Amino acid sequence: MAYVISDACISCGACEGTCPAGAISEGDGQYVIDADTCLDCGACADGCPTGAISQE
Template identity: 40%
Template sequence: MSLMITDECINCDVCEPECPNNAISQGDEIYIIDPNKCTECVGHFDTPQCREVCPVDCIPDDPNHVESKDQLMAKFLQLTATK
């Protein structure tokens, strides 16, 4: 399951540089997570790094993008494949 950022985001800028897949970017009002790039850090780390650094705990699972660990690993392999 990819993650999402809720409107509780305070735009503190700490999550964006922590994302190894560059899935986090500044949206119109708050940061957003691209579900096509988010692997919950599967393949990189044991836990989602954005959640580790978020001071307001505003990064829950995205119920609109449910994925298994195997699917997240497949996405990681696709994102990191050498072209």
């Protein structure tokens, strides 16, 4: 089950640097996670200062 980024995202980019798979990129107005690349490790959720990332 992949992780997703909610509307609580403030586009700080903290999650992008924590993803070992490189599954996170800047989307239109907020960051997005590529579900096909996501390893389901949770590193991005741990690195998010606003708690905007959770499992789908």
